[in-house]
Amino acid sequence: MIKASIIITCYNKERYITRAINSCLNQNFPEGQYEIIIIDDASTDKSRDAISLYRGIGEVVRIKLLPTNKGPAHASNVGIKMARGKYIVRVDGDDYIHKDFLQVMTEVLEWNDDIGFVYCDLITVRGVGNNSQRKLTRNTRERLLDHGAGVLFRRKHLRALGGYDRTLRNCEDYDLILRYEQRHKGSHLRLPYYRTTATLKRVPHSVLKSNNASDLKNRSARGILHTMASIRIGKKTVGDGHPAYVIAEAGVNHNGSLARAKDLIKKAAQAGADAVKFQTYKADKLVTKQAPRFWDWKGEEKKKGTQHDSYSLLDKFPLKHYPELIKTCKKYGVEFLSTPFDEESADALVKFGMKAIKVSSSDVTNLPFLQHLAKHKLPILLSVGASTMGEIEEAVRTIEEAGNKKIVIMQCTLVYPTPDEHANLRVIPTLRAVFPEYPIGLSDHTIGAAIPPAAVALGACMVEKHYTVDKTLGKSADHWLSVDPKELKEMVTGIRRVEAALGESRKYVLPAERHTYLYDKRSLVSACDIKKGQKITKAMLTHKRPGTGVRPKYRDVVVGRRASVDIPADTTITWTML
Secondary structure, three states: OOOEEEEEEEOOOOOOHHHHHHHHHOOOOOOOOEEEEEEEOOOOOOHHHHHHOOOOOOOOEEEEEOOOOOOHHHHHHHHHHHOOOOEEEEEEOOOEEOOOHHHHHHHHHHHOOOEEEEEEEEEEEEOOHHHOEEEEEOOOHHHHHHOOOOEEEEHHHHHHHOOOOOOOOOOHHHHHHHHHHOOOEEEEEEEEEEEEEOOOOOOOHHHHHOOOHHHHHHHOOOOOOOOOOOEEEOOEEEOOOOOOEEEEEEEOOOOOOHHHHHHHHHHHHHHOOOEEEEEEOOHHHHOOOOOEOOOOOOOOOOOOOEHHHHHHOOOOOOHHHHHHHHHHHHHHOOEEEEEEOOHHHHHHHHHHOOOOEEEOHHHOOOHHHHHHHHOOOOOEEEEOOOOOHHHHHHHHHHHHHOOOOOEEEEEEOOOOOOOHHHOOOOHHHHHHHHOOOOOEEEEEOOOOOOHHHHHHHOOOOEEEEEEOOOOOOOOOOHHHHOEOHHHHHHHHHHHHHHHHHHOOOOOOOOHHHHHHHHHHOOEEEEOOOEOOOOEOOHHHEEEEOOOOOOOHHHHHHHOOOEOOOOEOOOOEOOHHHO
C-alpha cells in the first residue's frame, strides 16, 4: 500500500534536480510504501535528460513531462491527481529532504487524526557540493508562508480544496496554506528536515505588500496557525510561550479600608498572583437609580435593591489612596491594576502610572469609551461576557482604529457566580482562531479554584479571579463568591502544574522515555536456531522485549532474507545479522 507520495516539480533545474530525486530515493522508509512523482513543467534546459535517467525504477518513480509550461500550481495539481499515497509532500526541484523526512513526518499524521498537515524547520543551502553553505531556519508561520514546499498534507484534504490555485504564477503555495489552515490544524516539528536552495526563485514575504499577493495577505488575517502576539504589562510578558498572567481581582473587597486593600495586595502576592486589580467608579456615573440588579447579592441590607444601591455602598474609596496602593504593589512585586468605569477615573489611573487598562464586559459595546481608553496606548484587557462575536469584533476594531493593537480578549460568563457548566471554556480555542493576533484569557466567576487551570490548558494566557481575604465579610457581594488567599495559591499552583504538563504539540519519544523506549518496546527475536545463509521464514520469528533490535513492523522485510551469521534461538535480531 502506498502511504506517501513525494511530488517533485521541476522547471529548468538541471543543476539541482538529481540531488532532489536522490534525496527522495534515499528515504528511511519501507520500500513499496512510498512513491516519487516527477513533474517537469516543459523545461528548456537539460533537466529532462537528468530526469529520464530515473525511468525504469519499478513503480517507485513515475515521470510526467508536460508539453507546455503552465507554472508550479498546474504542475503540482498534475502530481496531486497522479498521487496514490495517503499523504502528499511537494519538493521543489532545487530543494531536497533529509533521509528521515518521510518516516518522522508521516508518524505525526498517523498518530494524530486532528492534525491536517505537518511542517518542519529548514536549512537554507547556498551552492552545491563541498562549497555549499548552510543556515538553519526555525520555520515560524511567517516563514512557512514564504516557503510552501516541504509540507506534508493529507491527500483527501488537498483534493477537497481543489489543490493549488492554477491562476497564480507565484505565491501558489502561500495561497494553499491559507486555504488549508482555515479547515485543518497544522503541527510544527522543530527538526531541520527540509533543505531549500537559496536562489532567486523565492517570492519574499515583503512582496505580499503589493500586487495580487496583497490580497492573499488579507486572507491570512485570521489564520489558525498564527502564533499569538505577546504584550508587555510592566516587567512581564503575556502570550504564548510565557506563564499565564494571574490577576487577583480584589474589586472593592477592601470595603473602603486602605489597610484591608494593602492586606489584599500582600496576600495575593504571597499566593503567586502577578497583579492585583481593584475597581474605580462612582455609582452616579455608572447606573441609574432604578437599574435592577442582575446578580444574587449576599450580605446587603436591601435584598431587593437596585444596582445603584449596591454600587453606592463602596464607591467612596478616595483616589488619594491609590499612590499608596501602587507603592504597596511595588513592595510585594505585583502589578497594580484597576478597572475604570468612566473616562475621568481612567485618566486618573493612567496618570498614577497604571500599566494596563482592564475593561468590564459591560463596556464591550460602549464604543466611545473604548476609543477614549485606547488613546492611552496601554494594553487593553477586554472582558467579553454576555457578548456576541460580532460585538467583540466591533470592539476590537474600535480599539485598533484608535491606534492601539495591544489587546487581551478575556472569555467571561456574566453570571455571579457562574455554574461550572456555563463557564464555556471551549470558546477559548474559538477566540484564538478568530483573533490569532491577540492573547486570549479568562475572567472567571465560578466558585473555587478548579476552572482557571483548565482554561490555561485550552490556551488562555491570562486568568482573572475574584479574590478576598475573608469570605465572611459583608457589605460587598464579591466576598462570598471569591477565592481566599489559600484558594488563590491553590489556583496558581494548579495553573503552573498544567503549564508544566502541557509540553509540546508534537508526539515524539521524550528524553525521559529514551531508556524505556529501548527496553519496553519489542524486537524481532529468533524463535529457533537459524544457520548462517538460511532463508528466514515467519515461523522462525517471534517478537519480544527489549526493543534494541529490528522492530516487528519490519517482519515482512526480514522474511525472505538470509542470515549473515548463525543466530541462536531467543536472540534479538539486528540488521547486521541479515
